[in-house]
Amino acid sequence: EAEVAQSPRYKITEKSQAVAFWCDPISGHATLYWYRQILGQGPELLVQFQDESVVDDSQLPKDRFSAERLKGVDSTLKIQPAELGDSAMYLCASEQSAAYNEQFFGPGTRLTVL
Amino acid sequence: DAKTTQPPSMDCAEGRAANLPCNHSTISGNEYVYWYRQIHSQGPQYIIHGLKNNETNEMASLIITEDRKSSTLILPHATLRDTAVYYCIVRLKAAGNKLTFGGGTRVLVKP
Numbered sequence: 001e002a003e004v005a006q007s008p009r010y011k012i013t014e015k016s017q018a019v020a021f022w023c024d025p026i027s028g029h030a031t032l033y034w035y036r037q038i039l040g041q042g043p044e045l046l047v048q049f050q051d052e053s054v055v056d057d058s059q060l061p062k063d064r065f066s067a068e069r070l071k072g073v074d075s076t077l078k079i080q081p082a083e084l085g086d087s088a089m090y091l092c093a094s095e096q097s098a099a100y101n102e103q104f105f106g107p108g109t110r111l112t113v114l
Numbered sequence: 115d116a117k118t119t120q121p122p123s124m125d126c127a128e129g130r131a132a133n134l135p136c137n138h139s140t141i142s143g144n145e146y147v148y149w150y151r152q153i154h155s156q157g158p159q160y161i162i163h164g165l166k167n168n169e170t171n172e173m174a175s176l177i178i179t180e181d182r183k184s185s186t187l188i189l190p191h192a193t194l195r196d197t198a199v200y201y202c203i204v205r206l207k208a209a210g211n212k213l214t215f216g217g218g219t220r221v222l223v224k225p
Contacts, residue, residue, distance in 0.1 A: 004157075031210050033212060033213075035213075041217065042199075042201060042215025042216055042217060042218055043158065043213070043215050044215070045212045045213075045214075048210070048212060050210060055210065056212065091157050091158070093157070093158075093213075095210075102148075102160035102163075103158075103160065103213060104160070105157030105158045105159065106157050107156060107157055108155075108156070108157050110155075
């Protein structure tokens with residue numbers, strides 16, 4: 001069964017450093033989401049792509065976060081500089097454009113900022 | 115998207131049915147009820163969704179009240195592997211609509 005891939009699974013960094021997360025959605029899925037999940041809370045959307053275009057980044061802290069999906073396939077989420085409050089799970093999800101039923105989530109990247 | 119209300123936690127005995135309630139009193143006519151679950155340290159997993167009729171699949175059953183203001187997810191024979199946080203989400207059924215997660219219900223299945 002096709003899966004959403006994410007790497008790394010775990011990342012420890014010091015504040016003020018730069019970090020990057022990678023997501024490879026299920027083949028053929030045009031829509032890609034990045035969510036952030038703080039411990040004990042539900043995931044919250046950071047950014048949504050339709051193919052290579054951003055359709056919603058209203059909750060993305062643009063002073064330090066950036067996201068791209070250059071060829072409309074895989075995607076990278078970057079934080080620079082990282083802050084202590086960025087410690088969280090970063091989840092990527094993808095879905096088909098048509099006949100929608102579900103979003104498929106990857107295993108996530110657990111970020112710890114020291 | 116309409117807001118949902120779920121109990122923060124519940125316990126269930128292994129082998130018994132688990133009934134997870136969800137209130138969504140402000141749901142609009144074209145919004146669906148979705149259920150996802152998240153096992154510890156994994157990404158959320160889709161379980162089931164419905165509009166107004168009861169739905170069943172290999173994982174669970176979804177019962178939606180006639181006025182659509184509440185629903186119940188039923189895990190017919192809970193196993194230890196069903197221990198997870200269960201999220202009830204109301205949203206339009208269309209590609210490109212984000213999922214708005216609440217706090218969910220933390221379900222602990224006990225032997």
